[in-house]
Amino acid sequence: MEKLPQISAAEYEIMKIIWESSPISTNDVCERVSEDHQWSSKTVHTLLSRLTAKQVIAYEQRGRMYYYYPLISQESYLCQENHLFLNRFYNGQASALLSSLLSGSELSDDDLEEMHRLIDSKLGGGEML
Numbered sequence: 001m002e003k004l005p006q007i008s009a010a011e012y013e014i015m016k017i018i019w020e021s022s023p024i025s026t027n028d029v030c031e032r033v034s035e036d037h038q039w040s041s042k043t044v045h046t047l048l049s050r051l052t053a054k055q056v057i058a059y060e061q062r063g064r065m066y067y068y069y070p071l072i073s074q075e076s077y078l079c080q081e082n083h084l085f086l087n088r089f090y091n092g093q094a095s096a097l098l099s100s101l102l103s104g105s106e107l108s109d110d111d112l113e114e115m116h117r118l119i120d121s122k123l124g125g126g127e128m129l
Contacts, residue, residue: 017033019073023069024067027065
């Protein structure tokens with residue numbers, strides 16, 4: 001697996017917007033970010049510049065407006081982050097992570113049923129959905 005650049009929590013918030021709505025203008029990114037965060041437009045521009053420098057996003061200029069699009073997929077980034085998390089906190093052992101999740105009381109019956117379905121699907125040799 002190709003190693004993707006690390007991005008900060010704030011940069012990840014911008015990435016979620018870009019993954020969901022690309023290509024997306026700078027103004028639209030600022031507007032969408034303001035729904036959840038009280039960041040200034042200068043902060044958003046700084047985060048977009050950092051992501052561009054990390055070659056995680058790119059842009060095209062249309063008139064005076066910049067439109068951003070991702071250079072990496074959300075799936076590949078989440079896969080990398082999942083592996084890093086698993087290795088860092090659970091010594092790479094998925095069973096330890098699952099045990100920790102199951103011992104918590106926050107899982108609903110729906111969560112447990114979905115986990116069971118996913119594991120059954122994987123055991124059957126199929127692709128996880």
